[in-house]
Amino acid sequence: MTAPNQTASATAATRAADMTASPGLLQRLSAQRQKLVLPFLFVGSLLVFAGFAPGFCTLDNVTNIARQSVYLMIVALAQMIVLIGGGLDLSVGTVVALSSVVGATAMAAAAQVLPDSPALAMAAGLAAGLACGGAVGFLNGVGTAVLRIPAFMMTLGMSSVVFGVALLVSGGVPIYGLPPQFGEVFGFGYWAGIPVPVIIAVVMIVLTWFLLEWTRYGRHLYAVGGNQRAAELSGVRTQRVVIIAFSLAGALAALAGLLLTARLDTGESNIGATLPLESIAACVIAGVALTGGIGRTLAVAFGTLLIVLVQNGMNLMQVGAYAQTMVIGAILIVSMALARR
Amino acid sequence: MTSAGILTPERTTAAPAPRVKPALRAVGLCKRYGHHTALKAVNLDIRPGEVHILFGENGAGKSTLISMLAGANVPSDGHLEIGTYRGTFASVAQARAHGVRAVFQEFSLVPHLTVADNISLGEEPLARLGLLSKSGARQRARRLVDELGFELDVDARVSDLARGKQQMVEICKAVAQAPRLLILDEPTASLSEHDAQALFALVRRLKAEGTAIIYITHRMHEIPLIGDTVTVLRDGQHIATVPASTPENELIALMTGRTLSNIYPAIPPVTSLGPVRLTLDGLTTADGLVVNANLRLRAGEIVGIAGLVGCGKSELGQACYGLRGISGGTLRVDNQPRRFSHPAEAIGAGIWYSPPDRKRDGLALMRPARENMTLSSLLFGEQAGARLRPRAEQDTVQRLCGQVDFPLRRAVEPVGNFSGGNQQKVLLAKGLAQEVGVYIFDEPSVGVDVGARQSIYQYLSRLAASGAAILLISSDLPELMGLSHRLLVMRGGQMVAEFERGFYDEQRILEHFFE
Numbered sequence: 048m049t050a051p052n053q054t055a056s057a058t059a060a061t062r063a064a065d066m067t068a069s070p071g072l073l074q075r076l077s078a079q080r081q082k083l084v085l086p087f088l089f090v091g092s093l094l095v096f097a098g099f100a101p102g103f104c105t106l107d108n109v110t111n112i113a114r115q116s117v118y119l120m121i122v123a124l125a126q127m128i129v130l131i132g133g134g135l136d137l138s139v140g141t142v143v144a145l146s147s148v149v150g151a152t153a154m155a156a157a158a159q160v161l162p163d164s165p166a167l168a169m170a171a172g173l174a175a176g177l178a179c180g181g182a183v184g185f186l187n188g189v190g191t192a193v194l195r196i197p198a199f200m201m202t203l204g205m206s207s208v209v210f211g212v213a214l215l216v217s218g219g220v221p222i223y224g225l226p227p228q229f230g231e232v233f234g235f236g237y238w239a240g241i242p243v244p245v246i247i248a249v250v251m252i253v254l255t256w257f258l259l260e261w262t263r264y265g266r267h268l269y270a271v272g273g274n275q276r277a278a279e280l281s282g283v284r285t286q287r288v289v290i291i292a293f294s295l296a297g298a299l300a301a302l303a304g305l306l307l308t309a310r311l312d313t314g315e316s317n318i319g320a321t322l323p324l325e326s327i328a329a330c331v332i333a334g335v336a337l338t339g340g341i342g343r344t345l346a347v348a349f350g351t352l353l354i355v356l357v358q359n360g361m362n363l364m365q366v367g368a369y370a371q372t373m374v375i376g377a378i379l380i381v382s383m384a385l386a387r388r
Numbered sequence: 389m390t391s392a393g394i395l396t397p398e399r400t401t402a403a404p405a406p407r408v409k410p411a412l413r414a415v416g417l418c419k420r421y422g423h424h425t426a427l428k429a430v431n432l433d434i435r436p437g438e439v440h441i442l443f444g445e446n447g448a449g450k451s452t453l454i455s456m457l458a459g460a461n462v463p464s465d466g467h468l469e470i471g472t473y474r475g476t477f478a479s480v481a482q483a484r485a486h487g488v489r490a491v492f493q494e495f496s497l498v499p500h501l502t503v504a505d506n507i508s509l510g511e512e513p514l515a516r517l518g519l520l521s522k523s524g525a526r527q528r529a530r531r532l533v534d535e536l537g538f539e540l541d542v543d544a545r546v547s548d549l550a551r552g553k554q555q556m557v558e559i560c561k562a563v564a565q566a567p568r569l570l571i572l573d574e575p576t577a578s579l580s581e582h583d584a585q586a587l588f589a590l591v592r593r594l595k596a597e598g599t600a601i602i603y604i605t606h607r608m609h610e611i612p613l614i615g616d617t618v619t620v621l622r623d624g625q626h627i628a629t630v631p632a633s634t635p636e637n638e639l640i641a642l643m644t645g646r647t648l649s650n651i652y653p654a655i656p657p658v659t660s661l662g663p664v665r666l667t668l669d670g671l672t673t674a675d676g677l678v679v680n681a682n683l684r685l686r687a688g689e690i691v692g693i694a695g696l697v698g699c700g701k702s703e704l705g706q707a708c709y710g711l712r713g714i715s716g717g718t719l720r721v722d723n724q725p726r727r728f729s730h731p732a733e734a735i736g737a738g739i740w741y742s743p744p745d746r747k748r749d750g751l752a753l754m755r756p757a758r759e760n761m762t763l764s765s766l767l768f769g770e771q772a773g774a775r776l777r778p779r780a781e782q783d784t785v786q787r788l789c790g791q792v793d794f795p796l797r798r799a800v801e802p803v804g805n806f807s808g809g810n811q812q813k814v815l816l817a818k819g820l821a822q823e824v825g826v827y828i829f830d831e832p833s834v835g836v837d838v839g840a841r842q843s844i845y846q847y848l849s850r851l852a853a854s855g856a857a858i859l860l861i862s863s864d865l866p867e868l869m870g871l872s873h874r875l876l877v878m879r880g881g882q883m884v885a886e887f888e889r890g891f892y893d894e895q896r897i898l899e900h901f902f903e
């Protein structure tokens with residue numbers, strides 16, 4: 048693995064040495080380019096938008112970016128957990144839709160039965176949504192770890208199954224009848240001057256970071272993604288680790304779906320379609336290896352911010368939605384090319 | 389051996405024959421990575437019909453040198469002369485066009501294709517209408533394999549083959565078009581004795597046909613057996629080029645810059661052996677690769693298992709670790725009958741297994757060395773617990789680095805950055821991270837240099853002295869004879885002979901390898 052890597056960077060370095068008298072800096076930059084892609088893109092787009100997008104640097108807009116990034120942030124964390132363990136989750140988008148539909152249905156039903164205790168209704172809806180997401184993740188995990196179906200196929204197929212279930216439950220129409228407090232707190236609420244969804248996202252970042260960096264499970268996850276066979280021989284129950292990773296990812300995606308439901312005030316089956324691509328993009332830009340074993344929580348948080356930032360900036364510059372879609376895909380490809388190892 | 393005698397006169401005539409034009413000449417080859425110089429102005433002449441051995445510790449620059457000869461790496465300075473060509477190779481394809489073929493330790497095989505398909509890859513024989521001729525490819529492969537005398541099924545998928553067999557496929561590929569210069573990088577590291585002999589026969593034949601051969605090995609006894617000239621590298625510099633008949637200790641002194649006495653440490657005396665830790669009674673695996681194996685392994689004892697690749701010696705170790713289904717017989721650890729369905733149960737019962745292929749089965753290469761070392765200790769070691777405790781872990785890493793002679797300062801770097809010897813030390817350190825009574829080492833010194841080998845042997849002897857029971861599975865017979873109290877030979881899944889230390893006789897042991 049290292050040999051071609053060395054060769055490639057060494058060839059680049061030789062070329063750099065030929066062009067300039069002081070090869071030291073260029074060579075070091077070239078060797079570190081994997082780590083430099085994200086900061087470079089981040090600072091670069093900040094500068095561009097600060098210069099060209101009207102109202103980009105206002106406090107209002109910064110709050111706006113924070114709020115907009117919540118949903119992608121939580122889904123990107125889910126994607127990262129799976130990617131580190133050597134998997135890939137293409138079903139995060141439809142899990143968001145499923146949890147929205149199931150959570151809203153359960154919540155509306157509970158609100159009808161218990162009109163006086165909206166808190167209980169909300170709890171029922173949240174529990175139902177999270178359980179759905181966790182269950183889908185569990186199945187993804189069993190399919191990849193036990194049945195040895197490639198994660199790509201397993202989650203792609205599951206994505207279609209889940210979307211079908213979401214349509215079936217909702218009948219393809221929005222689900223109304225949620226307790227008004229749900230949207231007031233989880234959609235638009237503030238706590239100590241900070242939007243509640245942002246607080247939840249930050250808590251999730253901290254929890255994920257703690258899980259990955261400070262627990263045995265996190266270490267096992269990196270080991271399984273790094274070399275599944277070596278982890279198995281070291282006594283790690285690798286199947287269990289993978290199943291837990293997918294289940295956590297499913298539950299996180301469901302949380303994002305529920306927060307989105309609160310924001311929209313209805314259960315929707317047609318949300319989340321862009322999340323698989325965007326969450327993978329956020330991870331890849333942040334240096335998470337698609338082969339597993341590598342990835343940092345904080346970097347993924349910044350990768351997510353970068354994507355939302357670019358979308359926000361383009362909105363302010365009045366770039367059309369079609370062009371924006373193209374830009375997100377292009378960023379993914381270019382960052383892969385830059386970070387190629 | 390008789391063959392060495394045949395080679396001797398050739399060697400003496402070949403060495404002082406300056407008028408023969410070299411098949412390949414390297415002039416002032418340099419390679420710099422940043423501030424680090426991997427190779428400093430190395431000159432090398434390889435004559436046709438010469439087996440030129442490159443010798444040096446891991447990291448001495450051998451791999452860098454051959455990668456530039458093979459076109460896998462471009463030198464920072466210097467050039468090559470081959471035939472009428474002067475310059476450097478920009479690609480492996482260019483090197484091949486000039487007749488330079490290399491067999492690296494990293495294989496260039498397509499795992500899902502058969503042996504025959506791999507051998508003809510890039511030069512597929514065509515039938516009518518320009519379609520692939522599968523039978524043509526098979527015939528060609530079979531002819532080649534038979535000619536070389538390898539034991540290889542041309543219809544087998546490469547991914548199903550053991551590492552040693554894959555190595556042979558790689559060699560077949562390289563010699564299929566009669567190269568002008570053949571580079572072999574530790575070709576016998578994963579070959580069985582039989583296949584190694586076949587390889588030596590092949591090397592001698594190519595040599596007689598005028599092929600120049602560069603041969604890298606860490607096995608000292610192969611040097612006089614097969615080599616004509618030895619070039620010693622140390623710290624990226626050309627130290628000396630001497631005839632292959634140079635005594636071993638002189639070569640080691642040249643390589644390390646110091647004199648090295650016996651590389652095998654003293655092992656604890658038989659009288660100090662403790663109670664029986666591991667007992668196998670008629671152990672038979674479900675796949676039939678191990679049949680009716682019996683063994684008593686005592687605390688402080690090192691028992692060697694010898695045999696050809698595929699004789700069942702690796703499979704025996706795996707069966708004891710829950711990696712292979714057991715269909716008959718009993719496995720006892722500390723007199724408790726056990727059946728393991730997962731390595732976690734085996735470690736819990738006090739068995740550790742160290743796999744032969746560190747890159748495939750042993751290490752997560754992109755993770756730091758320290759994380760690899762402590763991985764299983766999080767479940768079974770002193771800091772077992774759901775939460776990590778960085779300070780306790782650091783203490784463990786410090787202890788492990790000391791025990792296996794690994795640079796503590798570099799333990800935060802990914803394992804993939806290290807040389808083979810240091811990677812192997814990380815693998816061995818993993819076994820020390822938790823308390824177990826029985827260690828099974830499968831090829832613990834494969835592909836590491838003499839210096840690292842010595843510290844691995846010392847590690848094994850210290851481990852035994854501390855009361856561990858060690859099952860040492862190896863294809864390197866001198867290593868087994870140097871380190872074990874007893875030695876068992878396996879053939880066809882069965883244990884066919886047992887030797888006590890003191891009665892070791894290489895020739896007699898080898899006879900039991902074959903029917």
